[in-house]
Amino acid sequence: MAPADPRDRSPLPAGVISDADHDPVRPAGRTVRDRVIDAACFLLAVGVTMLALVDGLAQHIAPVPLAVDLVLGSLCCLGVWLRRRWPVGLAVVAGVVGVYATSASGAALVALFTVAVHRRFAVVARIAAGYALVPFLTLLVRPDVPVGPWSQIVLGVAFALAVLAWGMFVRARRQSLRERARRVKAEQELRVAEARQGERNRIAREMHDVLAHRLSLLSLHAGALELRPDAAPEEVARAAGVVRDSAYQALEDLREVIGVLRAGVNRPDETPEGPQPTLADLPDLVDQSRRAGMTVRLDCQTDALAAVPAVVGRSAYRIVQEGLTNARKHAPDAEVAVTVQATPGDGVTVEIRNPCPGSTGTVGIPGAGMGLIGLTERATLAGGRLEHGPTPAGDFRLWAWLPSPIV
Incomplete structure (x- = not known):
């Protein structure tokens, strides 16, 4: 999976402001859907904590270690509400706490899923590698916890891998949707630019016709003055006035043509107007x-x-x-x-x-x-x-x- 560009300022999925590796993922006006998902993750973590408590009672673990385990697991469950703001921090804390407190495994899985959704693969790989060491460290820290059967261990590993794969799939899908939205926006901007340029070209053609008409009148009157140097002063003055007006109008038309052509460089958002x-x-x-x-x-x-x-x-x-x-x-x-x-x-x-x-x-x-x-x-x-x-x-x-x- 390609790393995200920190300079990318494209819109992110709902509830996420930044997806860079070093930027916090802060809530941006969480929707009802985001709150429902957060509540579901919290309940999932609490459910796993309760299962760990029941399993501890069934295995006759001492009350003090079991109470400490339950308190640490409960704190990690409360930290699930901060998973969007600090996904990596929550994952690290849940992993460290999970070395002692098996009841924090639910919160750890939620944190792993959140990191897989909101962070690059390099970060996810480090978190997953650290989680892989947690069971072995637990054997050293908690000798009072009995080792379960191999089938249970394999099932737990498979479940963790499924959560990790699901999170990476969600991230890939969001990136695909974001890239598709970026392409749609770029295509829309291209169509708008083409339409704007077509309109400028049309107006330029319109002005070309007007300018050609003005210049032909100007040339005709100038030719008349050249062919009739002995004309009456009134006729010469009238023809000179027409030449002056035509030249002025031609300059105005030319100035408008140049303005239309410059609009594409200096004023891209301005709609040019021309004679109609x-x-x-x-x-x-x-x-x-x-x-x-x-x-x-x-x-x-x-x-x-x-x-x-x-x-x-x-x-x-x-x-x-x-x-x-x-x-x-x-x-x-x-x-x-x-x-x-x-x-x-x-x-x-x-x-x-x-x-x-x-x-x-x-x-x-x-x-x-x-x-x-x-x-x-x-x-x-x-x-x-x-x-x-x-x-x-x-x-x-x-x-x-x-x-x-x-x-």
């Missing part, structure tokens, strides 16, 4: 693109969209946002048609169309090339599907369907 747009925010998203110079036509059913669950609405919002960002990157002068429909019992359909960019020599805004892949993953995880690509009519079509339990 829904389909109700689509008009504002389209207005932002229109203020950036895009031509966007929005067709959506306001009443039906209000019944869409927030999770589905957020995914649809991100699909529209990424579609507008891609259109602004690759076809900045094209008209974009956005159609969002919600059919009760069917789901939410999102479609973004814009003419495919021609060979106009326009330098598009560079992208990471992962937007459509992320949208496909988002739609798949939501139980829907996403399609994208050119159409025979010469348009680029981004289409997605998301299941929605609309009532």
Whole structure:
């Protein structure tokens, strides 16, 4: 049996605070079960003492040695109530007293069982070895006590070994339960950490979409200022204001992304919060693109969209946002048609169309090339599907369907 680690601070069985070899085992709010067990051990020790008294009377032992034997045995029986606090001390005292007082054998067996439960095998082995010498020492100290038959000696040894094995089994079982509880707790903490990290990753992806949208607006306005240096001062001032606001918002979004990522290191118990747009925010998203110079036509059913669950609405919002960002990157002068429909019992359909960019020599805004892949993953995880690509009519079509339990 492996020794217990003194540094282990895992919870111990009821009624035990410490299981280290050098620490006392103190009662920690004893339960009714603990008190019942203690009472049973006390009664067992008292019963063995009474049997020893009856056996002594039957063997006509002198009254004085028999009275001393009974008093010592009774004191050891009272010491059984301290077995949880000082198991090794009780075992040593009971063993020493048992050399003279045979009536203390019941208390000695209870102490041996307690040591086997609460102490390491090295300590138990020393106590058991000392107990093995007690019968031989008794023959030297108490010549007035007759030696019993061999069958009785063998039965006593077998009973002591059974008590010792039972105590070691109880200890092994408690250690197994404690280790199982430790594993369950570790697995629970791992699942919580994974869930927390997954939430941070999700929020980081959300912020990535927002940040990409902000930066594309910023790049578009900066490009307009570069291409029209002779614009009216009012237009330049308005465009510069939009650039300033977009840059500020982009910095705020970036700061929030960094805060989300740092939360896993600096604030593990803090739940990060991020923007949670829904389909109700689509008009504002389209207005932002229109203020950036895009031509966007929005067709959506306001009443039906209000019944869409927030999770589905957020995914649809991100699909529209990424579609507008891609259109602004690759076809900045094209008209974009956005159609969002919600059919009760069917789901939410999102479609973004814009003419495919021609060979106009326009330098598009560079992208990471992962937007459509992320949208496909988002739609798949939501139980829907996403399609994208050119159409025979010469348009680029981004289409997605998301299941929605609309009532």
